[in-house]
Amino acid sequence: MSFDSLGLHAEILRAVLDSGYTEPTPVQARAIPVVLSGRDVLAGAQTGTGKTAAFTLPLLHKLQPYANTSASPARHPVRALILTPTRELCDQVFDSVVTYSKYLPIRATAVFGGVDMKPQTESLRRGSEIVVATPGRLLDHVQGKTINLSQVEMLILDEADRMLDMGFILDIRKILSLLPAHRQTLLFSATFAPEIKKLAEDFMRSPETIEVARRNATNESVEQHIHSAEAGNKRRVLAHLIRHHDMQQVIVFTRTKLMADRLARELKRDGFNCEAIHGDRTQQSRLETLAAFKEGTLRVLVATDVAARGLDVSELPFVVNFEMPTNPEDYVHRIGRTGRAGALGIAISLVSPEEDKSLVLVRKLTNKPLEISEVPGQMEFGRPRERSNGSSAAPTAPREYRESYEPRESREPRAHRESGRRVIEQVETPLVEGRRRNHDAALGGRVAGSVHRFHHGREVVREVPALLLPPRYTVSK
Numbered sequence: 001m002s003f004d005s006l007g008l009h010a011e012i013l014r015a016v017l018d019s020g021y022t023e024p025t026p027v028q029a030r031a032i033p034v035v036l037s038g039r040d041v042l043a044g045a046q047t048g049t050g051k052t053a054a055f056t057l058p059l060l061h062k063l064q065p066y067a068n069t070s071a072s073p074a075r076h077p078v079r080a081l082i083l084t085p086t087r088e089l090c091d092q093v094f095d096s097v098v099t100y101s102k103y104l105p106i107r108a109t110a111v112f113g114g115v116d117m118k119p120q121t122e123s124l125r126r127g128s129e130i131v132v133a134t135p136g137r138l139l140d141h142v143q144g145k146t147i148n149l150s151q152v153e154m155l156i157l158d159e160a161d162r163m164l165d166m167g168f169i170l171d172i173r174k175i176l177s178l179l180p181a182h183r184q185t186l187l188f189s190a191t192f193a194p195e196i197k198k199l200a201e202d203f204m205r206s207p208e209t210i211e212v213a214r215r216n217a218t219n220e221s222v223e224q225h226i227h228s229a230e231a232g233n234k235r236r237v238l239a240h241l242i243r244h245h246d247m248q249q250v251i252v253f254t255r256t257k258l259m260a261d262r263l264a265r266e267l268k269r270d271g272f273n274c275e276a277i278h279g280d281r282t283q284q285s286r287l288e289t290l291a292a293f294k295e296g297t298l299r300v301l302v303a304t305d306v307a308a309r310g311l312d313v314s315e316l317p318f319v320v321n322f323e324m325p326t327n328p329e330d331y332v333h334r335i336g337r338t339g340r341a342g343a344l345g346i347a348i349s350l351v352s353p354e355e356d357k358s359l360v361l362v363r364k365l366t367n368k369p370l371e372i373s374e375v376p377g378q379m380e381f382g383r384p385r386e387r388s389n390g391s392s393a394a395p396t397a398p399r400e401y402r403e404s405y406e407p408r409e410s411r412e413p414r415a416h417r418e419s420g421r422r423v424i425e426q427v428e429t430p431l432v433e434g435r436r437r438n439h440d441a442a443l444g445g446r447v448a449g450s451v452h453r454f455h456h457g458r459e460v461v462r463e464v465p466a467l468l469l470p471p472r473y474t475v476s477k
């Protein structure tokens, strides 16, 4: 199917052509004709499917008869309102509106919090057919009487599920009560939670449901890898993976702002060009960071779920879940940052033993086995020290490894002896399975000896990588 067959205005098609799109994505092919027919649409489309153009293109087509170059604000009332959950998504959707409307005299304004209200107010005063807004700041403008919504004909709720997750339901209901009852409403959501259905029942007129991806399905063009890694080792594993996969652009997700900041600091110390974005950063700095990331000058972007919601970086090849999300639906959203519009992407999750439960929930939601695999490649532990005679010393295990492996006082081995290459150790403490798995995987199988442990009379044998051997156990050659 081609864009030509959708019946869009020639100037809109020209802008689409400039964007380099040759054919509509499935959600565009299905939604555009329905929106053009005037019906309400309830679209279950995950991020990365081309949903922004799916509502923006027909919206522009419908507003095109109003396009005019008059300087009078009265000739440019707000006719379409697009609500988004976050400032970043708001800015991004606004960019798309500007891109697709570049050959039409139609005005658009972005209205979001965290930045000065004045320029937004001035733009609204001059008149704007399209307003892209986050709910809170929009209501500030309503209260300040700097926006008039009485002529809105089209309402688009983008990433509606997220807006509800973020607690915007009352704001949304308030905004809906300010709009003319006779209007067209489009609701886009990655998932159809019961509250979304309720919202649709309350505020939409027999909407046509369009679902292009299975409910809660993860994007099929994303390769998903799960590696086991203890919390204390994750940063090192991440640094290794960035190098191993030669990731030039990666979004790394953390659960908290605190962790985002800490990780970004540590990765910078490791020599990576890295920044964090989260809700505590000023809007200006969030936008600048995002712009640097999109331009490719920033290699690693550490983000929390809220800040990264809806981010669109074209053909982002890698996403890493440094921490598993508490809410399994966030997993779907997170990995939706990659593999967009058909491009292949890789999503890697580092799961600590404490996060096993989150992984189980994600498996259940996505209906995928998501088995744990070994970290690929050989982990490096710092640079080998140069000796004065030119030869290099054996690399040493990083502090965290030694600390997490070496038995505490109470767990000191009762007896140990060396026998050839084998190191025998007897302890009574059970081994923590997750920890062992992690060490083995993290060390990429560089095994130098084996440890025999006795637990309740049962012998447990494990291979011991040379790097983990405490100094007193020298492995004979």
Ligand code: AMP
Residues within 6 Å of the ligand: 021, 022, 023, 024, 025, 028, 046, 047, 048, 049, 050, 051, 052, 053, 312, 313, 314, 315, 340, 341
């Ligand atoms: P979205 O789901 O709206 O966030 O869009 C995801 C990405 O797909 C964006 O980078 C768009 O620029 C891109 N895109 C949208 N429509 C098309 C299309 N028809 N062909 C190729 N790429 C597209």
